[in-house]
Amino acid sequence: MRELPILFSAPMVRAILDGRKTQTRRVCKDQHLPGHKPSLLECPYGKPGDRLWVREAWRVPVSLDDLSGKRIAEKCLQAGYRSPWCPTQYEADGARTSEKDWREFGPHPSTTAPGRYRHARFMPRWASRITLEVTGVRVERLQAISEADSIAEGLLRDREGWRGAPDLPWFASPLAAYRSLWESINGDGSWDANPWVRVVEFRRIEQEAKAA
Known part of the structure:
Protein backbone atom coordinates (compact mmCIF):
# COMPACT_ATOMS: atom_id res chain seq x y z
CA MET A 1 0.00 0.00 0.00
CA ARG A 2 1.28 3.44 -0.95
CA GLU A 3 0.33 6.86 0.45
CA LEU A 4 0.24 9.64 -2.13
CA PRO A 5 -0.74 13.34 -1.91
CA ILE A 6 -3.68 14.82 -3.81
CA LEU A 7 -4.77 18.46 -3.87
CA PHE A 8 -8.39 19.62 -3.61
CA SER A 9 -9.99 23.07 -3.65
CA ALA A 10 -12.07 24.28 -0.69
CA PRO A 11 -15.47 23.41 -2.27
CA MET A 12 -14.26 19.90 -3.07
CA VAL A 13 -12.86 19.44 0.44
CA ARG A 14 -16.28 20.37 1.82
CA ALA A 15 -17.91 17.92 -0.59
CA ILE A 16 -15.63 15.14 0.69
CA LEU A 17 -16.38 16.03 4.32
CA ASP A 18 -20.11 16.04 3.54
CA GLY A 19 -19.86 12.63 1.91
CA ARG A 20 -20.96 13.97 -1.48
CA LYS A 21 -17.70 13.48 -3.34
CA THR A 22 -16.40 9.97 -4.03
CA GLN A 23 -14.74 10.54 -7.42
CA THR A 24 -12.25 12.92 -8.99
CA ARG A 25 -11.12 13.36 -12.58
CA ARG A 26 -7.63 14.55 -13.48
CA VAL A 27 -6.33 15.24 -16.99
CA CYS A 28 -3.81 12.66 -18.18
CA LYS A 29 -0.46 14.21 -19.02
CA ASP A 30 0.10 11.49 -21.61
CA GLN A 31 -2.67 12.36 -24.10
CA HIS A 32 -0.69 10.77 -26.98
CA LEU A 33 -2.28 10.39 -30.40
CA PRO A 34 -6.04 10.42 -31.08
CA GLY A 35 -7.54 7.05 -30.22
CA HIS A 36 -4.62 6.01 -28.03
CA LYS A 37 -5.69 5.36 -24.45
CA PRO A 38 -3.18 6.36 -21.76
CA SER A 39 -1.90 3.55 -19.56
CA LEU A 40 -3.25 2.94 -16.08
CA LEU A 41 0.25 1.90 -15.06
CA GLU A 42 1.32 5.54 -15.16
CA CYS A 43 -1.42 6.77 -12.82
CA PRO A 44 0.07 9.16 -10.24
CA TYR A 45 -2.85 8.55 -7.88
CA GLY A 46 -2.15 4.92 -7.15
CA LYS A 47 -4.30 1.84 -7.52
CA PRO A 48 -7.10 0.25 -5.51
CA GLY A 49 -5.98 -0.21 -1.92
CA ASP A 50 -3.56 2.73 -1.98
CA ARG A 51 -4.26 5.80 0.11
CA LEU A 52 -4.40 9.47 -0.76
CA TRP A 53 -3.80 12.19 1.80
CA VAL A 54 -5.55 15.43 0.97
CA ARG A 55 -3.73 18.71 0.59
CA GLU A 56 -5.90 21.77 1.26
CA ALA A 57 -5.40 25.42 2.19
CA PHE A 122 2.48 23.55 0.69
CA MET A 123 0.56 21.32 3.10
CA PRO A 124 2.82 18.59 4.54
CA ARG A 125 1.60 15.12 5.37
CA TRP A 126 1.52 15.78 9.10
CA ALA A 127 -1.00 18.62 8.69
CA SER A 128 -3.46 16.67 6.50
CA ARG A 129 -6.75 15.78 8.18
CA ILE A 130 -8.35 13.71 5.40
CA THR A 131 -7.19 10.32 4.19
CA LEU A 132 -8.87 8.49 1.31
CA GLU A 133 -8.67 4.89 0.16
CA VAL A 134 -8.57 4.39 -3.60
CA THR A 135 -11.34 1.96 -4.59
CA GLY A 136 -11.06 2.19 -8.36
CA VAL A 137 -9.02 3.77 -11.15
CA ARG A 138 -9.81 3.94 -14.84
CA VAL A 139 -9.08 6.04 -17.91
CA GLU A 140 -11.80 7.49 -20.12
CA ARG A 141 -12.66 10.55 -22.16
CA LEU A 142 -13.95 13.44 -20.07
CA GLN A 143 -17.30 13.58 -21.86
CA ALA A 144 -17.91 9.87 -21.17
CA ILE A 145 -19.00 10.79 -17.64
CA SER A 146 -22.49 9.61 -16.69
CA GLU A 147 -25.10 11.48 -14.67
CA ALA A 148 -24.44 9.22 -11.67
CA ASP A 149 -20.70 9.89 -11.88
CA SER A 150 -21.33 13.62 -12.26
CA ILE A 151 -23.21 13.53 -8.96
CA ALA A 152 -20.38 11.50 -7.37
CA GLU A 153 -18.04 14.38 -8.23
CA GLY A 154 -19.63 16.26 -5.34
CA LEU A 155 -22.44 18.29 -6.92
CA LEU A 156 -24.82 20.31 -4.78
CA ARG A 157 -28.56 19.74 -5.19
CA ASP A 158 -31.48 22.01 -4.37
CA ARG A 159 -34.97 22.75 -5.63
CA GLU A 160 -33.33 24.80 -8.36
CA GLY A 161 -31.37 21.82 -9.68
CA TRP A 162 -27.66 21.04 -9.57
CA ARG A 163 -24.45 23.03 -9.33
CA GLY A 164 -20.80 22.22 -8.86
CA ALA A 165 -19.95 24.72 -6.13
CA PRO A 166 -21.68 27.51 -4.16
CA ASP A 167 -20.41 30.23 -6.51
CA LEU A 168 -21.51 28.47 -9.72
CA PRO A 169 -24.92 28.64 -11.46
CA TRP A 170 -27.70 26.10 -11.12
CA PHE A 171 -28.50 23.62 -13.92
CA ALA A 172 -31.34 21.19 -14.47
CA SER A 173 -28.89 18.46 -15.51
CA PRO A 174 -26.06 16.97 -13.39
CA LEU A 175 -23.97 16.73 -16.56
CA ALA A 176 -24.34 20.45 -17.25
CA ALA A 177 -23.50 21.25 -13.64
CA TYR A 178 -20.38 19.11 -13.80
CA ARG A 179 -19.32 20.73 -17.06
CA SER A 180 -19.60 24.11 -15.32
CA LEU A 181 -17.51 22.84 -12.41
CA TRP A 182 -14.87 21.36 -14.73
CA GLU A 183 -14.48 24.57 -16.72
CA SER A 184 -14.32 26.68 -13.54
CA ILE A 185 -11.25 24.64 -12.58
CA ASN A 186 -9.65 23.92 -15.95
CA GLY A 187 -10.67 26.95 -18.00
CA ASP A 188 -13.03 27.80 -20.86
CA GLY A 189 -12.92 25.29 -23.69
CA SER A 190 -11.47 22.53 -21.52
CA TRP A 191 -14.71 20.53 -21.69
CA ASP A 192 -14.92 20.72 -25.48
CA ALA A 193 -11.31 19.50 -25.72
CA ASN A 194 -12.61 16.19 -24.28
CA PRO A 195 -9.23 15.01 -22.97
CA TRP A 196 -8.38 11.62 -21.58
CA VAL A 197 -8.84 11.74 -17.81
CA ARG A 198 -7.97 9.46 -14.96
CA VAL A 199 -11.04 8.68 -12.88
CA VAL A 200 -10.13 7.98 -9.28
CA GLU A 201 -12.84 6.55 -7.06
CA PHE A 202 -12.33 6.65 -3.31
CA ARG A 203 -13.84 6.41 0.13
CA ARG A 204 -12.90 8.48 3.15
CA ILE A 205 -11.38 6.33 5.85
CA GLU A 206 -10.45 8.78 8.58
CA GLN A 207 -10.44 12.35 9.73
CA GLU A 208 -7.20 13.22 11.45
CA ALA A 209 -8.24 16.54 12.89
CA LYS A 210 -11.60 17.85 14.08
CA ALA A 211 -12.99 21.17 15.16
CA ALA A 212 -12.70 21.72 18.88
Missing part, protein backbone atom coordinates in the same frame (compact mmCIF):
# COMPACT_ATOMS: atom_id res chain seq x y z
CA TRP A 58 -4.44 25.87 5.85
CA ARG A 59 -3.17 28.20 8.57
CA VAL A 60 -1.22 27.86 11.81
CA PRO A 61 -0.82 30.28 14.74
CA VAL A 62 0.67 33.66 13.85
CA SER A 63 3.60 32.89 16.14
CA LEU A 64 4.70 30.26 13.60
CA ASP A 65 4.19 32.38 10.48
CA ASP A 66 7.91 32.66 9.75
CA LEU A 67 8.31 28.88 9.64
CA SER A 68 7.63 26.54 6.73
CA GLY A 69 5.73 23.31 7.26
CA LYS A 70 9.04 21.44 7.11
CA ARG A 71 10.65 23.70 9.72
CA ILE A 72 7.62 23.37 12.02
CA ALA A 73 8.02 19.60 11.80
CA GLU A 74 11.73 19.82 12.60
CA LYS A 75 11.16 22.03 15.65
CA CYS A 76 8.40 19.72 16.85
CA LEU A 77 10.69 16.69 16.73
CA GLN A 78 13.53 18.63 18.33
CA ALA A 79 11.16 19.48 21.20
CA GLY A 80 10.66 15.79 21.87
CA TYR A 81 7.36 15.05 20.11
CA ARG A 82 7.14 11.64 18.46
CA SER A 83 5.65 13.10 15.30
CA PRO A 84 5.27 16.59 13.77
CA TRP A 85 2.27 18.57 14.92
CA CYS A 86 1.02 22.08 15.64
CA PRO A 87 -2.40 23.79 15.95
CA THR A 88 -3.94 23.90 12.48
CA GLN A 89 -6.92 25.68 10.91
CA TYR A 90 -8.43 24.51 7.62
CA GLU A 91 -9.65 27.14 5.16
CA ALA A 92 -12.38 25.01 3.61
CA ASP A 93 -14.63 25.07 6.67
CA GLY A 94 -12.70 26.90 9.40
CA ALA A 95 -12.26 23.70 11.43
CA ARG A 96 -9.46 23.75 13.96
CA THR A 97 -7.56 21.43 16.19
CA SER A 98 -8.02 22.07 19.93
CA GLU A 99 -8.68 25.71 20.93
CA LYS A 100 -6.64 25.04 24.08
CA ASP A 101 -3.61 24.30 21.93
CA TRP A 102 -4.24 27.45 19.89
CA ARG A 103 -4.12 29.54 23.06
CA GLU A 104 -0.83 27.96 24.11
CA PHE A 105 0.78 28.81 20.77
CA GLY A 106 -0.62 32.34 20.58
CA PRO A 107 1.37 35.50 21.32
CA HIS A 108 -1.01 36.10 24.25
CA PRO A 109 -3.28 33.61 26.08
CA SER A 110 -6.39 35.44 24.86
CA THR A 111 -5.21 35.60 21.23
CA THR A 112 -6.11 32.69 19.00
CA ALA A 113 -6.17 34.42 15.62
CA PRO A 114 -4.70 32.31 12.81
CA GLY A 115 -1.61 33.35 10.88
CA ARG A 116 -1.04 33.75 7.18
CA TYR A 117 -2.82 31.80 4.45
CA ARG A 118 -0.90 28.75 3.27
CA HIS A 119 -1.66 27.29 -0.15
CA ALA A 120 -2.73 23.66 -0.39
CA ARG A 121 0.38 22.75 -2.38
Whole structure:
Protein backbone atom coordinates (compact mmCIF):
# COMPACT_ATOMS: atom_id res chain seq x y z
CA MET A 1 0.00 0.00 0.00
CA ARG A 2 1.28 3.44 -0.95
CA GLU A 3 0.33 6.86 0.45
CA LEU A 4 0.24 9.64 -2.13
CA PRO A 5 -0.74 13.34 -1.91
CA ILE A 6 -3.68 14.82 -3.81
CA LEU A 7 -4.77 18.46 -3.87
CA PHE A 8 -8.39 19.62 -3.61
CA SER A 9 -9.99 23.07 -3.65
CA ALA A 10 -12.07 24.28 -0.69
CA PRO A 11 -15.47 23.41 -2.27
CA MET A 12 -14.26 19.90 -3.07
CA VAL A 13 -12.86 19.44 0.44
CA ARG A 14 -16.28 20.37 1.82
CA ALA A 15 -17.91 17.92 -0.59
CA ILE A 16 -15.63 15.14 0.69
CA LEU A 17 -16.38 16.03 4.32
CA ASP A 18 -20.11 16.04 3.54
CA GLY A 19 -19.86 12.63 1.91
CA ARG A 20 -20.96 13.97 -1.48
CA LYS A 21 -17.70 13.48 -3.34
CA THR A 22 -16.40 9.97 -4.03
CA GLN A 23 -14.74 10.54 -7.42
CA THR A 24 -12.25 12.92 -8.99
CA ARG A 25 -11.12 13.36 -12.58
CA ARG A 26 -7.63 14.55 -13.48
CA VAL A 27 -6.33 15.24 -16.99
CA CYS A 28 -3.81 12.66 -18.18
CA LYS A 29 -0.46 14.21 -19.02
CA ASP A 30 0.10 11.49 -21.61
CA GLN A 31 -2.67 12.36 -24.10
CA HIS A 32 -0.69 10.77 -26.98
CA LEU A 33 -2.28 10.39 -30.40
CA PRO A 34 -6.04 10.42 -31.08
CA GLY A 35 -7.54 7.05 -30.22
CA HIS A 36 -4.62 6.01 -28.03
CA LYS A 37 -5.69 5.36 -24.45
CA PRO A 38 -3.18 6.36 -21.76
CA SER A 39 -1.90 3.55 -19.56
CA LEU A 40 -3.25 2.94 -16.08
CA LEU A 41 0.25 1.90 -15.06
CA GLU A 42 1.32 5.54 -15.16
CA CYS A 43 -1.42 6.77 -12.82
CA PRO A 44 0.07 9.16 -10.24
CA TYR A 45 -2.85 8.55 -7.88
CA GLY A 46 -2.15 4.92 -7.15
CA LYS A 47 -4.30 1.84 -7.52
CA PRO A 48 -7.10 0.25 -5.51
CA GLY A 49 -5.98 -0.21 -1.92
CA ASP A 50 -3.56 2.73 -1.98
CA ARG A 51 -4.26 5.80 0.11
CA LEU A 52 -4.40 9.47 -0.76
CA TRP A 53 -3.80 12.19 1.80
CA VAL A 54 -5.55 15.43 0.97
CA ARG A 55 -3.73 18.71 0.59
CA GLU A 56 -5.90 21.77 1.26
CA ALA A 57 -5.40 25.42 2.19
CA TRP A 58 -4.44 25.87 5.85
CA ARG A 59 -3.17 28.20 8.57
CA VAL A 60 -1.22 27.86 11.81
CA PRO A 61 -0.82 30.28 14.74
CA VAL A 62 0.67 33.66 13.85
CA SER A 63 3.60 32.89 16.14
CA LEU A 64 4.70 30.26 13.60
CA ASP A 65 4.19 32.38 10.48
CA ASP A 66 7.91 32.66 9.75
CA LEU A 67 8.31 28.88 9.64
CA SER A 68 7.63 26.54 6.73
CA GLY A 69 5.73 23.31 7.26
CA LYS A 70 9.04 21.44 7.11
CA ARG A 71 10.65 23.70 9.72
CA ILE A 72 7.62 23.37 12.02
CA ALA A 73 8.02 19.60 11.80
CA GLU A 74 11.73 19.82 12.60
CA LYS A 75 11.16 22.03 15.65
CA CYS A 76 8.40 19.72 16.85
CA LEU A 77 10.69 16.69 16.73
CA GLN A 78 13.53 18.63 18.33
CA ALA A 79 11.16 19.48 21.20
CA GLY A 80 10.66 15.79 21.87
CA TYR A 81 7.36 15.05 20.11
CA ARG A 82 7.14 11.64 18.46
CA SER A 83 5.65 13.10 15.30
CA PRO A 84 5.27 16.59 13.77
CA TRP A 85 2.27 18.57 14.92
CA CYS A 86 1.02 22.08 15.64
CA PRO A 87 -2.40 23.79 15.95
CA THR A 88 -3.94 23.90 12.48
CA GLN A 89 -6.92 25.68 10.91
CA TYR A 90 -8.43 24.51 7.62
CA GLU A 91 -9.65 27.14 5.16
CA ALA A 92 -12.38 25.01 3.61
CA ASP A 93 -14.63 25.07 6.67
CA GLY A 94 -12.70 26.90 9.40
CA ALA A 95 -12.26 23.70 11.43
CA ARG A 96 -9.46 23.75 13.96
CA THR A 97 -7.56 21.43 16.19
CA SER A 98 -8.02 22.07 19.93
CA GLU A 99 -8.68 25.71 20.93
CA LYS A 100 -6.64 25.04 24.08
CA ASP A 101 -3.61 24.30 21.93
CA TRP A 102 -4.24 27.45 19.89
CA ARG A 103 -4.12 29.54 23.06
CA GLU A 104 -0.83 27.96 24.11
CA PHE A 105 0.78 28.81 20.77
CA GLY A 106 -0.62 32.34 20.58
CA PRO A 107 1.37 35.50 21.32
CA HIS A 108 -1.01 36.10 24.25
CA PRO A 109 -3.28 33.61 26.08
CA SER A 110 -6.39 35.44 24.86
CA THR A 111 -5.21 35.60 21.23
CA THR A 112 -6.11 32.69 19.00
CA ALA A 113 -6.17 34.42 15.62
CA PRO A 114 -4.70 32.31 12.81
CA GLY A 115 -1.61 33.35 10.88
CA ARG A 116 -1.04 33.75 7.18
CA TYR A 117 -2.82 31.80 4.45
CA ARG A 118 -0.90 28.75 3.27
CA HIS A 119 -1.66 27.29 -0.15
CA ALA A 120 -2.73 23.66 -0.39
CA ARG A 121 0.38 22.75 -2.38
CA PHE A 122 2.48 23.55 0.69
CA MET A 123 0.56 21.32 3.10
CA PRO A 124 2.82 18.59 4.54
CA ARG A 125 1.60 15.12 5.37
CA TRP A 126 1.52 15.78 9.10
CA ALA A 127 -1.00 18.62 8.69
CA SER A 128 -3.46 16.67 6.50
CA ARG A 129 -6.75 15.78 8.18
CA ILE A 130 -8.35 13.71 5.40
CA THR A 131 -7.19 10.32 4.19
CA LEU A 132 -8.87 8.49 1.31
CA GLU A 133 -8.67 4.89 0.16
CA VAL A 134 -8.57 4.39 -3.60
CA THR A 135 -11.34 1.96 -4.59
CA GLY A 136 -11.06 2.19 -8.36
CA VAL A 137 -9.02 3.77 -11.15
CA ARG A 138 -9.81 3.94 -14.84
CA VAL A 139 -9.08 6.04 -17.91
CA GLU A 140 -11.80 7.49 -20.12
CA ARG A 141 -12.66 10.55 -22.16
CA LEU A 142 -13.95 13.44 -20.07
CA GLN A 143 -17.30 13.58 -21.86
CA ALA A 144 -17.91 9.87 -21.17
CA ILE A 145 -19.00 10.79 -17.64
CA SER A 146 -22.49 9.61 -16.69
CA GLU A 147 -25.10 11.48 -14.67
CA ALA A 148 -24.44 9.22 -11.67
CA ASP A 149 -20.70 9.89 -11.88
CA SER A 150 -21.33 13.62 -12.26
CA ILE A 151 -23.21 13.53 -8.96
CA ALA A 152 -20.38 11.50 -7.37
CA GLU A 153 -18.04 14.38 -8.23
CA GLY A 154 -19.63 16.26 -5.34
CA LEU A 155 -22.44 18.29 -6.92
CA LEU A 156 -24.82 20.31 -4.78
CA ARG A 157 -28.56 19.74 -5.19
CA ASP A 158 -31.48 22.01 -4.37
CA ARG A 159 -34.97 22.75 -5.63
CA GLU A 160 -33.33 24.80 -8.36
CA GLY A 161 -31.37 21.82 -9.68
CA TRP A 162 -27.66 21.04 -9.57
CA ARG A 163 -24.45 23.03 -9.33
CA GLY A 164 -20.80 22.22 -8.86
CA ALA A 165 -19.95 24.72 -6.13
CA PRO A 166 -21.68 27.51 -4.16
CA ASP A 167 -20.41 30.23 -6.51
CA LEU A 168 -21.51 28.47 -9.72
CA PRO A 169 -24.92 28.64 -11.46
CA TRP A 170 -27.70 26.10 -11.12
CA PHE A 171 -28.50 23.62 -13.92
CA ALA A 172 -31.34 21.19 -14.47
CA SER A 173 -28.89 18.46 -15.51
CA PRO A 174 -26.06 16.97 -13.39
CA LEU A 175 -23.97 16.73 -16.56
CA ALA A 176 -24.34 20.45 -17.25
CA ALA A 177 -23.50 21.25 -13.64
CA TYR A 178 -20.38 19.11 -13.80
CA ARG A 179 -19.32 20.73 -17.06
CA SER A 180 -19.60 24.11 -15.32
CA LEU A 181 -17.51 22.84 -12.41
CA TRP A 182 -14.87 21.36 -14.73
CA GLU A 183 -14.48 24.57 -16.72
CA SER A 184 -14.32 26.68 -13.54
CA ILE A 185 -11.25 24.64 -12.58
CA ASN A 186 -9.65 23.92 -15.95
CA GLY A 187 -10.67 26.95 -18.00
CA ASP A 188 -13.03 27.80 -20.86
CA GLY A 189 -12.92 25.29 -23.69
CA SER A 190 -11.47 22.53 -21.52
CA TRP A 191 -14.71 20.53 -21.69
CA ASP A 192 -14.92 20.72 -25.48
CA ALA A 193 -11.31 19.50 -25.72
CA ASN A 194 -12.61 16.19 -24.28
CA PRO A 195 -9.23 15.01 -22.97
CA TRP A 196 -8.38 11.62 -21.58
CA VAL A 197 -8.84 11.74 -17.81
CA ARG A 198 -7.97 9.46 -14.96
CA VAL A 199 -11.04 8.68 -12.88
CA VAL A 200 -10.13 7.98 -9.28
CA GLU A 201 -12.84 6.55 -7.06
CA PHE A 202 -12.33 6.65 -3.31
CA ARG A 203 -13.84 6.41 0.13
CA ARG A 204 -12.90 8.48 3.15
CA ILE A 205 -11.38 6.33 5.85
CA GLU A 206 -10.45 8.78 8.58
CA GLN A 207 -10.44 12.35 9.73
CA GLU A 208 -7.20 13.22 11.45
CA ALA A 209 -8.24 16.54 12.89
CA LYS A 210 -11.60 17.85 14.08
CA ALA A 211 -12.99 21.17 15.16
CA ALA A 212 -12.70 21.72 18.88
